[in-house]
Amino acid sequence: MASAALLVLLALATMQAQTTSSEKETHLKVYWHDVVSGQDPTSVPVARAATTNTSKSAFGVVMVMDNSLTEGPSLDSSRLMGRAQGTYIAAGKDQLALLMLMNFVFTAGKYNGSSIAIVGRNAVFTEVREMAVVGGTGVFRWARGYAQARTHTLDLKTGDATVEYNIFIRH
Numbered sequence: 001m002a003s004a005a006l007l008v009l010l011a012l013a014t015m016q017a018q019t020t021s022s023e024k025e026t027h028l029k030v031y032w033h034d035v036v037s038g039q040d041p042t043s044v045p046v047a048r049a050a051t052t053n054t055s056k057s058a059f060g061v062v063m064v065m066d067n068s069l070t071e072g073p074s075l076d077s078s079r080l081m082g083r084a085q086g087t088y089i090a091a092g093k094d095q096l097a098l099l100m101l102m103n104f105v106f107t108a109g110k111y112n113g114s115s116i117a118i119v120g121r122n123a124v125f126t127e128v129r130e131m132a133v134v135g136g137t138g139v140f141r142w143a144r145g146y147a148q149a150r151t152h153t154l155d156l157k158t159g160d161a162t163v164e165y166n167i168f169i170r171h
C-alpha cells in the first residue's frame, strides 16, 4: 500500500519535471496597425452608447478589428506576419482605457499556423501598456505571459495608429 503510494508520487514528480524542463520562453515583436479611416478600414465601430459621442474617453464604443501584424513598422513595406483579430471596447469612463480581446494569428514565418490570445487594459496615452497573454494554439499551446504595447505612430487627424507589441511567452 505504502509503496504503491510512493510509486504514484514518483510518477507525478517525473511528469512535473518533464513539463518544466520542456518549457520554452519566446520573445516576439510585431507592429499592429489600427486603420480606422479611409475606404478599407481594418478596425470598425460596431456599437456605441447614446452618451459615447459626448464622452471625452469615447466610453461605450465597441470596435471589431482584423488588423495587420508586420515585422517592421511600415504597413506598406514590412513583411506581413499575421492578423490581430478581435475586439476592443472603450471601458474607461474618465480616461481613455480600452479593454483588448485579441487573437494574434500568425500566417508567416516559424509561427505560421499558431496563435496567441491577449486580454488586457490598454490606456493608450500611457507610454507602456501591459496586457496578459492568456493562452495559445500550435507552438504556443499552454502559453502564458505578457505583452507590452508602445505607440509607434498615431495620426490624430485620422485616428490611425501603429503600435509596437513586445510579447514574452512561456509555452
Ligand SMILES: *[C@@H]1O[C@H](CO)[C@@H](O)[C@H](O)[C@H]1NC(C)=O
Pocket: 049, 050, 053
Ligand atoms: C455619434 O457619432 C457617429 C459618428 O460620427 C454618428 O454616426 C452617430 O450618429 C452619433 N450618434 C449619436 C447618438 O449622436
Ligand SMILES: *[C@@H]1O[C@H](CO)[C@@H](O)[C@H](O)[C@H]1NC(C)=O
Pocket: 107, 108, 109, 112, 113
Ligand atoms: C503558412 O501555412 C499555410 C498552411 O500550411 C501555407 O499554405 C502558407 O503558404 C504558409 N504561409 C507562408 C507565408 O509560409
